[in-house]
Amino acid sequence: MNKLIIWYGELITNQKLLKRGLFFLVPGMLWLILFLVLPGLILVLVSFAGRGDYGNLVWEFSVENYTRLMGYGLFGWTLDYVYILLRSVWVALVTTGLSVVLSYPLCFYIAKKPLRTRYLWLTVVIIPFWTNMVIRAYAWFLILAPELPFAKLAAFLKLIPPGAPLYPSALAVYLGMISMFLPFVALPLFSSVERLDWTLVEAAQDLYASNFRIFMHAILPQTLPGLSVGIILTIVPAMGMFVVPDLLGGAKYMLVGNLIQQQFGASRDYAFGAAISMALMILTLFSLYMYKRKSKGIDLI
Amino acid sequence: MKKINLLLSISAFSTMAFLYLPLMAVAFFSVNDSKYGLEWKGFTLDWYIKLFENELILHAAWNTLILALVSTLVSTFLGTILAIGMDRFPWPRKMNAAFDLTMHLPVIIPDIIFAAAMVVAFGFLRTLSSIFDPGLLNMIIAHITFQTAFVALVVRSRLAGIGKEIEEAARDLYADTTYMLMKVTLPLLTPGIVAGAMLAFTLSLDDFVISFFTAGPDSITLPLYIYAAVRRVVTPQIHALSTLVLMVTIILVICMERITRRVNKK
Numbered sequence: 001m002n003k004l005i006i007w008y009g010e011l012i013t014n015q016k017l018l019k020r021g022l023f024f025l026v027p028g029m030l031w032l033i034l035f036l037v038l039p040g041l042i043l044v045l046v047s048f049a050g051r052g053d054y055g056n057l058v059w060e061f062s063v064e065n066y067t068r069l070m071g072y073g074l075f076g077w078t079l080d081y082v083y084i085l086l087r088s089v090w091v092a093l094v095t096t097g098l099s100v101v102l103s104y105p106l107c108f109y110i111a112k113k114p115l116r117t118r119y120l121w122l123t124v125v126i127i128p129f130w131t132n133m134v135i136r137a138y139a140w141f142l143i144l145a146p147e148l149p150f151a152k153l154a155a156f157l158k159l160i161p162p163g164a165p166l167y168p169s170a171l172a173v174y175l176g177m178i179s180m181f182l183p184f185v186a187l188p189l190f191s192s193v194e195r196l197d198w199t200l201v202e203a204a205q206d207l208y209a210s211n212f213r214i215f216m217h218a219i220l221p222q223t224l225p226g227l228s229v230g231i232i233l234t235i236v237p238a239m240g241m242f243v244v245p246d247l248l249g250g251a252k253y254m255l256v257g258n259l260i261q262q263q264f265g266a267s268r269d270y271a272f273g274a275a276i277s278m279a280l281m282i283l284t285l286f287s288l289y290m291y292k293r294k295s296k297g298i299d300l301i
Numbered sequence: 302m303k304k305i306n307l308l309l310s311i312s313a314f315s316t317m318a319f320l321y322l323p324l325m326a327v328a329f330f331s332v333n334d335s336k337y338g339l340e341w342k343g344f345t346l347d348w349y350i351k352l353f354e355n356e357l358i359l360h361a362a363w364n365t366l367i368l369a370l371v372s373t374l375v376s377t378f379l380g381t382i383l384a385i386g387m388d389r390f391p392w393p394r395k396m397n398a399a400f401d402l403t404m405h406l407p408v409i410i411p412d413i414i415f416a417a418a419m420v421v422a423f424g425f426l427r428t429l430s431s432i433f434d435p436g437l438l439n440m441i442i443a444h445i446t447f448q449t450a451f452v453a454l455v456v457r458s459r460l461a462g463i464g465k466e467i468e469e470a471a472r473d474l475y476a477d478t479t480y481m482l483m484k485v486t487l488p489l490l491t492p493g494i495v496a497g498a499m500l501a502f503t504l505s506l507d508d509f510v511i512s513f514f515t516a517g518p519d520s521i522t523l524p525l526y527i528y529a530a531v532r533r534v535v536t537p538q539i540h541a542l543s544t545l546v547l548m549v550t551i552i553l554v555i556c557m558e559r560i561t562r563r564v565n566k567k
Contacts, residue, residue, distance in 0.1 A: 005391070007391060008389070008469055009469030009472030010472045014391065017390060017391065018390060018392070020478065021389070021390030021392065023386075024383070024389075025382075025390075025400075027379055027383070028379040028386070028449055029383060029386075029400065031379055031445065031446065032403050032404070032406075032446065033403070035446040036403070036406055036446050036447075038422065039419060040406075043414070046421050102316045103316075105309050105313050105316070106312070106316045109312075119558070123554065124317065127551055128320045130550050130553070131324065131550050132509065132543075133507070134509050134524045134527050134528045134531070135327065135543040135547065136323055138539075138543075139326055141531070142326040142339065143323055145339050147338060148339065179323060236409060237411055239411065240412065240413045242510065243510070247532075257411075257413050261513075261514075264514060270420070270424070277413070277418075280411060280413070280414060281414055284409070284410070284414075
C-alpha cells in the first residue's frame with residue numbers, strides 16, 4: 001500500500017493520496033449514507049414491525065405485513081392488494097408502450113429538421129419534461145371537463161351521462177400518465193435517432209424490405225441504446241406514480257403509489273406502508289435486472 | 302416515401318399537441334373572466350393581481366424559493382467535492398463500485414419509496430429533538446439528499462471530460478493541491494458545476510412527492526398548495542398561479558439548455 005506512485009503528475013504514496021481523497025469524499029458520502037442508505041435500511045426493518053393502537057410502531061418482528069399484502073387479512077383471503085400491484089405494473093407497461101409508439105415519429109420528425117432549428121424543437125419536448133407534474137396532472141381536469149368538446153363527444157356517443165366530466169376514470173389516468181412520461185422516452189430515444197446511420201435504411205429499401213422489416217432490422221437495433229434508457233426512465237417512476245392516479249383516477253383506479261401514500265397519511269400504518277414500498281422496490285429491481293440482462297454495457301445516464 | 306413523411310409530420314404534431322394541450326388550457330383559463338365554469342367570458346388579468354394579495358400563496362412562494370436556494374447551495378457544494386473525491390483518487394475497485402451504487406440510488410429508486418424512508422427516518426430523529434418535526438428543515442435535508450447525487454453525476458461526467466493532462470501540467474509546474482484546485486480544476490469545472498446546480502434547482506422546484514411527505518403545516522410550497530387547492534376545487538386563481546410557475550420553468554429550462562449546450566461544445 002505504501003509504494004510511491006505517479007498520480008496526475010504528482011509523485012506521492014498511495015496512502016497519502018487516499019487520505020486526501022477521503023477529505024473530499026467524506027462530507028458528501030456521509031450525507032448520502034446518513035440520509036439515504038440508513039433510512040432505506042430502517043425502512044426495510046420497519047416493514048417487519050407491527051402497528052400499535054395509535055399508529056405507533058411496535059417492534060415485534062413478523063412477516064405479517066407481507067402476508068397481509070398477499071391478501072391474508074382479518075377477514076379471510078382477498079386479492080385486493082395483489083390486484084393493485086398488478087394494475088400498477090400493467091399501467092406502467094401500457095404507458096411505456098404507448099409512449100414508445102408516439103416517441104418514434106416525434107424523434108424522426110425532429111431529427112430530420114435542419115441543425116439550426118433542431119434544438120429549438122428539442123427544447124419544445126424538454127419543457128413539458130420539466131413542468132411541475134401536479135400542474136400537468138390537474139390540467140387534464142380542464143381538457144376533460146364537461147364543457148369541452150371531448151366530454152361532449154363522449155356524452156353524445158352515450159359513453160358517459162351528459163354534463164359529466166371524463167374524469168375520474170382509467171382513460172384519464174392513461175392520458176395523464178402518457179403525457180407525463182412521453183418526454184422521458186422521447187429525449188433518450190432522440191439521442192439515438194440523431195446518430196442513426198441512414199445508409200442502412202437505404203440499403204434495406206434497395207433490397208425491397210417492407211416498412212415493417214426496415215424498422216425491425218435497420219432502425220430498431222440502432223436505436224436500442226436510447227430506447228432502453230427511455231423505457232427504464234419511464235417504467236420505474238411510472239410504477240410508483242401517485243399524483244396522476246390520485247387526481248385523475250380517484251378511488252376508481254388506485255395504484256401502488258396511492259396505497260403507500262395512504263399508509264403514511266390517513267391510515268398511519270408505517271409498517272404496512274414500508275412493506276408495500278418493499279414490494280414496489282422488488283418490482284423496480286426486477287425491471288432493472290431485465291434491463292441489465294437485455295442490454296449489456298449501456299449506461300443509465 | 303412522401304406518404305410516410307406526411308404521416309410522420311401528422312403524428313409528431315399531434316403528439317406535441319397532446320403534450321401542450323393541458324399546458325395551453327391552464328394558461329388560457331387563467332385569463333378567463335369567469336369565476337365558475339369554463340365558459341369564455343372575456344379577458345382579464347384579475348386572477349394574477351389577486352395572486353399577489355394572497356398571503357398564503359406569497360408564503361408558499363417564499364418557502365419554495367428558500368427550499369430550492371438553500372438545498373441547491375448545499376448540494377452543489379457536497380456534490381462537487383463528492384465528484385472530485387470519487388473521480389480523482391485511486392480507490393480500490395470494490396469501493397468505487399459501492400460509491401457508484403450509492404450515488405445512483407436516488408436515480409433508480411422511485412421517489413415515493415425515498416419519501417417513505419424519509420418519513421420513517423425523521424420519525425426516529427424526532428424522538429431525539431423536536432427540530433425534526435415535519436417542516437422546512439426536513440424538506441431541505443431530503444432535497445439536499447437527492448440533489449447531491451444528481452449534482453455529483455453531472456460534475457463527474459464533466460471531470461471525466463476534462464481529462465488529466467492539464468492537471469498533470471499544473472503538477473509539473475509545482476502547483477500544490479490547493480493551488481491546482483483553485484486555479485485549474487475548479488475553473489475548468491465551472492460549467493459542469495453550474496449545470497449541476499441548475500439541474501438541482503429545477504429538481505427542487507419541480508418536486509412534489511418528497512415535499513408532500515416531509516412538509517409541515519407551515520412549510521407549504523407552491524406545488525403542495527396547488528395540489529391541496531385542486532383537491533378541493535380548481536379556481537382561476539390556481540390557473541394563474543400555475544401559469545406563472547410554468548413560465549418560470551420555461552425560462553429556467555431555456556437557460557439550462559444554453560448552459561449545457563455550451564458545456565458540451567467545449
